[in-house]
Amino acid sequence: MLDKIYPIAVIGGGAAGVMAVIRTVLNFDETIFFPGSPKHKKKSRAFWVAKVENIPGHLQYKKGIMEPNTENLKWLSQNHFKEKLHWMKSRGVSKLEKNGQGLFIIEDSKGDSYLAKDVILCTGVMDTQPIINESIDSILPYANVQIVDYCIRCDGHHVINQEVTIIGHGEDAIWISFILHERYSPKSMTILTNGEEINLSEKEKQLCHLYNIKIITQKIIGIKGNATKEKLESYILEDKTEFKTSFSFISLGMIVYNELAVGLGAEVDERGFVKTDSKGLTTVDNLYVAGDLRANTKKQIYTSWDTAVDSADTINSKARRERREELLKNNSRS
Ligand SMILES: Cc1cc2nc3c(=O)[nH]c(=O)nc-3n(C[C@H](O)[C@H](O)[C@H](O)COP(=O)(O)OP(=O)(O)OC[C@H]3O[C@@H](n4cnc5c(N)ncnc54)[C@H](O)[C@@H]3O)c2cc1C
Numbered sequence: 001m002l003d004k005i006y007p008i009a010v011i012g013g014g015a016a017g018v019m020a021v022i023r024t025v026l027n028f029d030e031t032i033f034f035p036g037s038p039k040h041k042k043k044s045r046a047f048w049v050a051k052v053e054n055i056p057g058h059l060q061y062k063k064g065i066m067e068p069n070t071e072n073l074k075w076l077s078q079n080h081f082k083e084k085l086h087w088m089k090s091r092g093v094s095k096l097e098k099n100g101q102g103l104f105i106i107e108d109s110k111g112d113s114y115l116a117k118d119v120i121l122c123t124g125v126m127d128t129q130p131i132i133n134e135s136i137d138s139i140l141p142y143a144n145v146q147i148v149d150y151c152i153r154c155d156g157h158h159v160i161n162q163e164v165t166i167i168g169h170g171e172d173a174i175w176i177s178f179i180l181h182e183r184y185s186p187k188s189m190t191i192l193t194n195g196e197e198i199n200l201s202e203k204e205k206q207l208c209h210l211y212n213i214k215i216i217t218q219k220i221i222g223i224k225g226n227a228t229k230e231k232l233e234s235y236i237l238e239d240k241t242e243f244k245t246s247f248s249f250i251s252l253g254m255i256v257y258n259e260l261a262v263g264l265g266a267e268v269d270e271r272g273f274v275k276t277d278s279k280g281l282t283t284v285d286n287l288y289v290a291g292d293l294r295a296n297t298k299k300q301i302y303t304s305w306d307t308a309v310d311s312a313d314t315i316n317s318k319a320r321r322e323r324r325e326e327l328l329k330n331n332s333r334s
Contacts, residue, residue, distance in 0.1 A: 002105075004331065005115045006032040006086070009106055009317055011260065014046030014289025016304035020120045023312035025076050025084045029319065032116060033085065036123075037092035039107040039209030041255075044124050045292065050146050054154055055157045055301055063273045065301065076155040096121075096260040102285060118286045118315045121261055121274075122308065125292040125299065127151075128252040130167045131192055134218050139250070141227035148232070150247045151167030152176055153300060157245055165219070165235065169196035174204055176251050181211045188212070190243070192235060195219035216243065258293060269295045280311035 010020045013035020024031040041047050045065075052064030061067040067327055088108060095107035096119070104116045105265035127150040129136035129143075132285075142148040149155035156179070164186045166177050177189050189199070191213065198215060202206065207217065222236035234242040266282040267275045267290075273295035280288040288311035291304035 001112055001114050003115075005103060005117060006030060006203075006311050007117050007319060008032070008312075009034070009104065009114070009116035009119045010122065011039070011096075011106075011119060012036060012044075012124060012291065013069065014044050014122065014124050014291065015065050015301045016122035016124070016293075017120075018073060019291065019305040019308035020122060020312050022076065022310050024120075024315070026079050026314060027316040028081075029083060029312075029316055030063065030084050031086065032114060034088045034091050034093050034106070034108060035166045036254055037090060040092040041106055041110075043126055044189065045126060046124070048143065049301075052143070052154070052301065053157070056243065076218055083270060098264065098284075104286070111300045118318075119313045120280070120287065120288045120290055120308065120315070121293065122289070122291045122304070123257040125254040125256045125273075127250060127254055130220065130250060130252060132194075132223065136171060138223050142223070142225065142232055142248070143250075144229045145224075147227075147246070148250060151299070152179060152249065153298070154244055156180055156183065160184050162247035163245050164190070165243070165245040165248045166251055167194055167248055169193040170251070170253070173251035174198070174200065174208075176206055176249055177272075178211065180249070181213065182285075186247075190214040190216060190245070192220060192243070193217045195238070197253045197314050201283050207224055225250075239295075243298045254292075254299075256293065261289060261293070277308070279314040280307055281314070289330070 007029050010033045021033050039131045049065045051052050052058035058064045080190055092107050092109040093106055099105055104119050130138055132138045135188045159180050166173050173191055179192055181189050185214050194270045200220045218237040220235045221238055223233045225232040232246055233246045236242055258268055258274055260274050262275045264284045266284045269275055274282055274289040274293055276282050276289050277293045280290050282289055290308040290311050292299045
């Protein structure tokens with residue numbers, strides 16, 4: 001498949017990837033699209049997002065990214081844009097390199113290779129899960145029904161009237177507890193460090209006291225509740241006592257899926273997010289990054305959309321400029 005050069009390749013099929021595809025295809029730029037293998041999808045935020053309440057028009061979806069994405073991709077594939085879209089369903093990208101002509105060589109998860117001129121990389125990030133009894137599995141059923149959440153811009157309002165626990169031990173966990181208290185005054189607020197040390201400044205200690213925020217540093221060894229009935233009851237602590245809670249936020253940082261960008265030598269920040277200019281261009285020629293993977297962005301659906309549009313439109317404008325210059329050059333020769 002190395003006999004054809006695709007003008008654009010989009011890698012990743014979450015919020016940013018699908019918006020990038022919508023924009024490139026509507027711009028009438030031929031695009032090859034790798035949404036990810038089932039393994040990639042399961043490890044993506046798009047897969048775990050349930051109902052989206054902070055964006056108009058999304059309340060009816062049970063899976064607020066995946067369902068509208070599929071609707072739009074099907075629509076693009078069924079009408080006169082379909083010639084422009086090469087949708088490599090269930091395929092991810094395992095290797096991304098550049099050849100001597102500056103083109104990207106893309107190897108997919110089934111071992112097939114392709115050439116592309118520009119790449120928009122949208123592989124995203126994943127929130128770190130708490131380890132309870134040496135596994136992340138026990139928290140996931142509760143995360144699935146949104147009584148355990150990760151993003152306060154998306155779901156902070158869920159804490160109203162709840163007995164809230166924050167699982168985390170860094171500065172973010174401490175400030176999340178303050179913000180949630182100041183916004184919603186839930187019934188109670190406790191930080192569970194799950195066996196980790198926590199360091200508080202004098203100001204933070206004072207605020208914990210004033211806001212009645214407790215800190216428990218014991219390890220969590222179990223969870224009680226019934227996820228199918230959307231009920232979280234308590235965490236079982238190392239000393240076998242039960243700590244009552246009805247709702248949790250997890251604040252343990254993020255795993256950044258930057259391998260393909262790093263492999264090409266793209267610069268990343270201290271947390272691993274890929275550095276770009278204002279249009280998403282990385283330090284590697286013709287490699288753009290959109291969505292959560294991009295440094296210095298809000299990690300949200302609408303910012304993923306905006307960053308994807310920036311990159312798609314920049315590539316389109318570059319290609320149109322090249323064609324225009326070529327036309328003018330040929331015309332002046334004749
Ligand atoms: C539980 C939860 C709830 C949230 N709720 C909201 C909300 O209500 N509102 C809001 O605005 N934001 C919300 N967010 C944030 C939102 O999910 C992200 O901002 C958004 O999904 C980022 O989009 P993205 O495309 O960058 O990454 P993702 O949506 O995570 O997509 C990444 C994509 O990359 C693919 N991929 C990964 N590796 C490869 C590879 N090697 N090859 C090919 N494909 C690959 C995956 O298959 C996936 O399709 C929530 C996040 C979480 C975790």
